[in-house]
Amino acid sequence: QVHLQESGPGLVNPSQTLSLTCTVSGDSISSGDFYWTWIRQPPGEGLEWIGYTRWTGNTYYNPSLRNRFTISLDTSKNQFSLKLPSVTAADTAVYSCARSYCRANTCYYFDYWGQGTLVTVSS
Amino acid sequence: EIVLTQSPDTLSLSPGERATLSCRASQSVSSIHSAWYQQKPGQPPRLLIYGASTRATGIPDRFTGSGSGTDFTLTISRLEPEDFGVYYCQQYGDSSWTFGQGTKVEIK
Numbered sequence: 547q548v549h550l551q552e553s554g555p556g557l558v559n560p561s562q563t564l565s566l567t568c569t570v571s572g573d574s575i576s577s578g579d580f581y582w583t584w585i586r587q588p589p590g591e592g593l594e595w596i597g598y599t600r601w602t603g604n605t606y607y608n609p610s611l612r613n614r615f616t617i618s619l620d621t622s623k624n625q626f627s628l629k630l631p632s633v634t635a636a637d638t639a640v641y642s643c644a645r646s647y648c649r650a651n652t653c654y655y656f657d658y659w660g661q662g663t664l665v666t667v668s669s
Numbered sequence: 670e671i672v673l674t675q676s677p678d679t680l681s682l683s684p685g686e687r688a689t690l691s692c693r694a695s696q697s698v699s700s701i702h703s704a705w706y707q708q709k710p711g712q713p714p715r716l717l718i719y720g721a722s723t724r725a726t727g728i729p730d731r732f733t734g735s736g737s738g739t740d741f742t743l744t745i746s747r748l749e750p751e752d753f754g755v756y757y758c759q760q761y762g763d764s765s766w767t768f769g770q771g772t773k774v775e776i777k
Contacts (some may be wrong), residue, residue, distance in 0.1 A: 583766075593714065593757055595766040606764050610670065642713055646766075653761045654720070655704040659713035 548572040550643050550660035558667050564630040568643030568660060575624055576601045581646040583655060584617060584638040587662070594639075598646060602632045633636050633667045645648055671695055673758055675769035681777040688745040690772045692758030697738045702761040705743045707732055708771075709754040717756075718743060747772070 561642035568582070575582055581598040588594075597607035599617045607615055619626040630637060642662040645653050672695040682688055692705075700721035706714035714723040718734035723740060731746040745752055753776055760770040 567717070592770045593759075593768040595768070608765060634677075644713075647719075653703070654702055655716055655759065655761075656706075656714070657716055662713055 548645060548658040550645065550658055552641060552643055552660045552663040554641075554663060554665070556664060556666060558633050559663060559669050560634055560667055564628070564633050564637065564641075564660055564665055564667075566628045566641055566643075566663065566665070568626050568628075570624050570626075573645070574621075575619055575626060579598045579648060581648050582617075582619065583643065583644045583646045583656065584615070584639045585644055585656075586637040588636075589648050591639075596628065596641075609659075635667050638665065638667045670765070671698060671760060671762055671767055673760060673767055673769035675756075675758055675772045677772060678770075679773045679775060680776050682748055683777045684748050684750055686748050688743075688748055688752075688774055690743040690745075690756055690774075692736075692741040692743070692759060692769050694739045694741075698756075698760045698762055700737045700741075702760045703736075703741055705741075706757045706759065707752075707754050708757065714757060745774075750776075 549571045551569045558564050567647045583598040584596040586594050597617050599619050605617050616629045640662040643660045644656040645658040647657050674693045676691045703721045705718040708714045722734045733744045734750050735742050755771045757771050
């Protein structure tokens, strides 16, 4: 069974950097068939896809988020990470990592999700 | 960017009733890249339907997905108490995912 778990600070000061890590068990992030993804959900709002990384290290981000995020992976720890510098209150959200099912350079759906972690931006 | 618009925003129904949820895309999308999720408070979304009409593992047959092009539908034939929550449609295209804003199915 695949399991994803987010970790990181629950409170970040405005203008500081948000850093989260997703630890994957039950699957290797080096396997070629999946994209490892971050998604966020502001309180009371809907889901917003942030971006993904693949085992090759390639990344792709939601164009509407203006290249604010950086996603990286650490295959030795079977983890992938998210960084967002210069946060504001508008970045307060539940941040979730997920595995997206992909084949032949196209993707279909998210089959496994982490529980999500609430990150609050406040001084 | 493809925009997904779900309707209605809220559906108030009683257990045993039929629920019909709609998802409309701003341009035609591939059915194989569309999906539906259920989310309950404090939980991550749960995959219900992929490829527009294929139920995910363990999903009861009262959930049915249909549609193509710009219009997709999720039907719950007879609502069970555990079916109340928020439902999201999703599509993948041009290397990006988008979600609808969600439809809340609540107990009447």
